[in-house]
Amino acid sequence: MATVSLRGVSKRFDRTTVVHGIDLEISDGEFVVLVGPSGCGKSTTLRMIAGLEDISGGEIAIGGRVVDRLEPKDRNIAMVFQNYAIYPHMTVRRNIAFGLRTARLPRAEEERRVMATATTLGLVDLLDRKPAQLSGGQRQRVAIGRAMVRDPAVFLFDEPLSNLDAQLRAQMRLEIKKLHQSLGSTIVFVTHDQVEAMTLADRIVIMDSGRIQQIGTPTEVYRNPANVFVARFIGSPSMNMLDARIEDGGGLLLEGAGLRIAWPAGAARPAARAALKLGVRPDDLRAAAARPAGVTDGALVAEARVTVIEPLGPDMLVYAQCGRDEVVAKADARSALRPGDPVLLTAGPDALHVFDAATGVVL
Numbered sequence: 001m002a003t004v005s006l007r008g009v010s011k012r013f014d015r016t017t018v019v020h021g022i023d024l025e026i027s028d029g030e031f032v033v034l035v036g037p038s039g040c041g042k043s044t045t046l047r048m049i050a051g052l053e054d055i056s057g058g059e060i061a062i063g064g065r066v067v068d069r070l071e072p073k074d075r076n077i078a079m080v081f082q083n084y085a086i087y088p089h090m091t092v093r094r095n096i097a098f099g100l101r102t103a104r105l106p107r108a109e110e111e112r113r114v115m116a117t118a119t120t121l122g123l124v125d126l127l128d129r130k131p132a133q134l135s136g137g138q139r140q141r142v143a144i145g146r147a148m149v150r151d152p153a154v155f156l157f158d159e160p161l162s163n164l165d166a167q168l169r170a171q172m173r174l175e176i177k178k179l180h181q182s183l184g185s186t187i188v189f190v191t192h193d194q195v196e197a198m199t200l201a202d203r204i205v206i207m208d209s210g211r212i213q214q215i216g217t218p219t220e221v222y223r224n225p226a227n228v229f230v231a232r233f234i235g236s237p238s239m240n241m242l243d244a245r246i247e248d249g250g251g252l253l254l255e256g257a258g259l260r261i262a263w264p265a266g267a268a269r270p271a272a273r274a275a276l277k278l279g280v281r282p283d284d285l286r287a288a289a290a291r292p293a294g295v296t297d298g299a300l301v302a303e304a305r306v307t308v309i310e311p312l313g314p315d316m317l318v319y320a321q322c323g324r325d326e327v328v329a330k331a332d333a334r335s336a337l338r339p340g341d342p343v344l345l346t347a348g349p350d351a352l353h354v355f356d357a358a359t360g361v362v363l
């Protein structure tokens with residue numbers, strides 16, 4: 001087991017900098033997920049930790065030891081890729097044992113480790129099969145087995161589940177989480193899927209354009225997003241963003257919606273009449289035909305008109321036109337709302353996020 005430290009790590013390809021001085025301290029046994037849109041530098045960052053890519057600046061340490069000059073095989077890491085790269089001509093047994101190729105172990109010890117790994121991953125009955133005789137999830141497990149068999153200090157996963165169908169992905173997600181709980185190893189996991197990130201991570205690192213936008217637990221980044229990018233990236237459907245500005249009286253004017261509300265508690269007041277964004281998650285915005293009981297002071301209450309209803313089972317998504325803004329809200333599954341109906345949207349004061357429109361930073 002080991003810590004992983006990135007200190008001011010950057011990466012240039014020719015003259016283009018794709019990772020800009022990243023600082024990240026990963027604790028021993030922690031499950032950290034790097035998430036962000038395509039091209040934001042996730043794989044490059046992971047490959048620098050693995051040693052598959054040189055770093056252009058900064059320093060990387062694994063287990064307290066600077067590894068910048070070490071070959072990948074000497075870093076005590078194991079990497080699992082999206083296209084799992086298992087050998088089609090080798091049996092499951094040989095594929096897993098291949099992970100030990102640099103270790104030069106006695107035959108009996110090799111056999112013991114392969115069996116232990118196969119047992120953990122439920123592959124014992126499949127050891128003599130070739131990859132073509134396996135399902136996608138089983139193949140992915142073989143790839144994980146090949147990484148696990150070496151008992152590395154750090155596991156690096158680059159989108160290992162994205163080739164699997166939705167159901168299998170959810171199942172493998174659970175297996176990886178259980179594996180982490182039983183092995184207690186340090187894991188750095190890359191995905192562009194925010195649901196995968198939220199469900200797996202002890203801490204999430206949200207990246208955009210080669211920069212870290214926020215680091216926090218899933219709850220922290222969901223509840224207290226640092227900026228508009230994080231606010232919209234985490235959570236589905238995305239957080240509603242309404243144009244707003246501060247009023248002379250100290251309230252907040254929602255320009256598109258044509259609505260005045262009290263200044264949300266907790267948000268720092270900007271000096272001037274800055275252009276602002278008011279963010280509210282669909283999950284925090286209730287849509288109902290009538291004003292629900294218990295709406296408190298400082299809450300957002302807006303009249304709108306339903307455009308589209310999306311039933312989700314336990315509840316429904318209500319798309320509604322609110323002045324010039326279109327917003328998404330949640331409604332009770334038993335609600336009788338229909339497109340064209342007037343609807344009242346409400347959100348509690350602690351569900352409101354105010355951002356500086358120019359910088360995107362939360363106030």
Ligand SMILES: Nc1ncnc2c1ncn2[C@@H]1O[C@H](COP(=O)(O)OP(=O)(O)OP(=O)(O)O)[C@@H](O)[C@H]1O
Nearest residue numbers: 013018036037038039040041042043044045191192
């Ligand atoms: N070998 C390379 N030479 C030049 N540019 C590269 C190279 N590898 C990656 N890049 C660029 O670096 C940036 C980051 O790429 P990276 O693969 O790290 O993104 P990513 O976040 O993993 O994206 P995805 O979600 O699509 O896998 C991209 O703009 C990419 O085009």
Ligand SMILES: [Mg+2]
Nearest residue numbers: 042043044158
């Ligand atoms: Mg990638």
